[in-house]
Amino acid sequence: MQNTFAYFLDQLINGLTLGSIYGLIAIGYTMVYGIIGMINFAHGEIFMIGAFISIITFLILGLAGITWVPLALLIVLIAAMVFTSIYGWALERVAYRPLRGSPRLAALITAIGMSIFLQNYVQLLQSARNKPMQPVISGGVEVMRDGDYVVSLGFMQGIIIVLTIVLMVIFSLMIARTTLGRAQRACEQDRDMAALIGVNVDRTISLTFVIGATLASVAGMMFLLYYGVIDFFIGFLAGIKAFTAAVLGGIGSLPGAMLGGLLIGLIEAFWSGYFTVEYKDVAAFSILVLVLIFRPSGLLGKPDIEKV
Amino acid sequence: MSAETAIAEGATSPDLLGPIPGGGEAQLTVEHLTMRFGGLVAIDDVSFQAADARITAIIGPNGAGKTTVFNCLTGFYKPTVGRLALHHPKGEFLLERIEGFRTAQAAGVARTFQNIRLFPRMTVLENLIVAQHNKLMRASGYTVLGLFGLKRYREAEEKAVELARYWLDRTLLTKAADQEAGNLPYGDQRRLEVARAMCTEPVLLCLDEPAAGLNPRESQVLNELLLFIRDEHKMGILLIEHDMSVVMGISDHIVVLDYGRKISDGTPEQVRNDPAVIRAYLGEDEEDEPAGETAAGPESAAREGEERDA
Structure with missing residues (x-):
């Protein structure tokens, strides 16, 4: 059965779904790294908070009697984006801005500290139990049938992949075309000079965190809908995977983050499908090691060439 | 009179009372600018004016404090003492009080x-x-x-x-x-x-060694560009430059710094003939030297040498 094309297609759909979620989180890592040169290890927790805000909003909507699925999804999406971006903004304002200009190690340790803090904060407020949710969207379309093996694309999977593509297109256009995007690229390339031509660097950095958190919150909501269960610890592994994706694609490179996310998702899905589920993380991280040995700046990253 | 008391009394530096060498209306007035880094005095009580629609060059041997003046003007450093007034169509801006990015945004530097x-x-x-x-x-x-x-x-x-x-x-x-x-x-x-x-x-353009590393033809093109900006856009330009062909060729007004102090201020003609400037750039003749400053000559000469290397 594993040799059929149908089985391959099934794994491909799973991989793309998973990769979309990783890609959205990875953008947050790579953007922050690009602009202030630090790894925001608390970004995985921002994703987790996005998932929690989604489940809370679903419960509130359920109590309020709004059960028409498209409307509920839209409200949850907006609520998750708005509240999570406030967390992202506050994280930068409270923990990272005071440390700007201090050694990188200080910022790194603070990021790890904030990650632990946010995990415990959610654990205390929401308890450590798993939070299950009824599937909101079920069903799907049959893609192909091979004997009695049916490959179907779930509506949920379709929504995840399409929403991710839409968000990434909007986001790429924003960086390439808008005034804010230009300011962001200017800050990334030379922060002092950007200030000298009148760019408000602090505000631009804040907005970078807000955008990263917004994308992570969408990933959080999709994770909740796809797996139907969350807890305060989901940010850790998803965060590490997304960070791996960002490094794999070339940290600092936005298309790299998207590509890296997809690759990590696909590797995991195919490894689970063809070898063993237990070793899927090993596979993903081994590929990372191999890429870093042969292409230290990642797949799409530009190597640092020092001009002498 | 020390710089602090001069500010406290609101006294204008005596250098600034006359007309600006090279003519023009004051665009930037720097009074008693002093910048200390711990015990090191990088700029010591420097006052000068830069006129609008004129090119003002700041020259001096390496380490004279030229770039530090620019850093104070553009909000990178907060001067220890001093008043940096920019005369802008929208009113007067005190540059020493403006935060980094707003210098460009609001004041137009x-x-x-x-x-x-x-x-x-x-x-x-x-x-x-x-x-x-x-x-x-x-x-x-x-x-x-x-x-x-x-x-x-x-x-x-x-x-x-x-x-x-x-x-x-x-x-x-x-x-x-x-x-x-x-x-x-x-x-x-x-x-x-x-x-x-x-x-x-901007209302004031500050250029830190724009001709560094240019060949003579390229630096000629740059000169023409700066003259165009001065004449057609009536823009005040503040220029730090080592290339004397640029400085003497296009400046209307030259301020010379050495060891953080202003040693000369005038038109290119005046500055070229100022003995203090010649001393700072070329060193002194041993015989003419006053007894207390024996070390100054060779050291200045050495610095001049470094400058050429750089």
Whole structure:
């Protein structure tokens, strides 16, 4: 059965779904790294908070009697984006801005500290139990049938992949075309000079965190809908995977983050499908090691060439 | 009288009472500027004026404190003592009180660095458009409205491109508009820096060694560009430069610093003949030297040597 094309297609759909979620989180890592040169290890927790805000909003909507699925999804999406971006903004304002200009190690340790803090904060407020949710969207379309093996694309999977593509297109256009995007690229390339031509660097950095958190919150909501269960610890592994994706694609490179996310998702899905589920993380991280040995700046990253 | 008491009493430095050498109305008035880093006095009670529509050069041996003056003007350093008044059409700005990025945003002081600081992975045109960030940010309603293709924003963007094209034309870079700035030849990058500074629509242009590393032909092109900016745009230019052909060729007014102190201030003709300047640049004759300053001569000469190497 594993040799059929149908089985391959099934794994491909799973991989793309998973990769979309990783890609959205990875953008947050790579953007922050690009602009202030630090790894925001608390970004995985921002994703987790996005998932929690989604489940809370679903419960509130359920109590309020709004059960028409498209409307509920839209409200949850907006609520998750708005509240999570406030967390992202506050994280930068409270923990990272005071440390700007201090050694990188200080910022790194603070990021790890904030990650632990946010995990415990959610654990205390929401308890450590798993939070299950009824599937909101079920069903799907049959893609192909091979004997009695049916490959179907779930509506949920379709929504995840399409929403991710839409968000990434909007986001790429924003960086390439808008005034804010230009300011962001200017800050990334030379922060002092950007200030000298009148760019408000602090505000631009804040907005970078807000955008990263917004994308992570969408990933959080999709994770909740796809797996139907969350807890305060989901940010850790998803965060590490997304960070791996960002490094794999070339940290600092936005298309790299998207590509890296997809690759990590696909590797995991195919490894689970063809070898063993237990070793899927090993596979993903081994590929990372191999890429870093042969292409230290990642797949799409530009190597640092020092001009002498 | 020390610098502190002079400020407290609101006294104007005696140097600033007469007309500005080289003529023109004061655009920038620097009074009693002092910058200390711990025990090191980088600038010691320097006062001078720079006129609008004139080129004012700040010269001096390496380590004289020229770049420190620029850093104080553009908000990188907060001066220990001193008053830096910029006379702007919108009123008077005290630059020592303005926070970094607002110096460019509100007061209209543009600056370039000794080493090239372009945005290397943006195109030449984008470098000039990002310099008009604030104007576009306001017009686009902080980007949000810009996403919906608001008319006001499209017009503002067209105008920004027009201004960028104007400066590309003046700096002979029109053909390179879509190249990445980092790939341009060195001389072009230097001119692009000036163009980018002009795109911020400043009232005062501060250039830190714009001719460094240029060959004589390129530096001639740069001279013409600076004269064009002075004459056609009536822009005050403050220039740090080591290349004497540039300094003597285009400046209207020269301020000479040495060891953080002003040792001369006047027209190029006056400065060229000032014994204090000759001493600082070439060292003194051993025989003429006053007894207390025996060490000054060889040391200055040594610094002059380093300067040539650099």
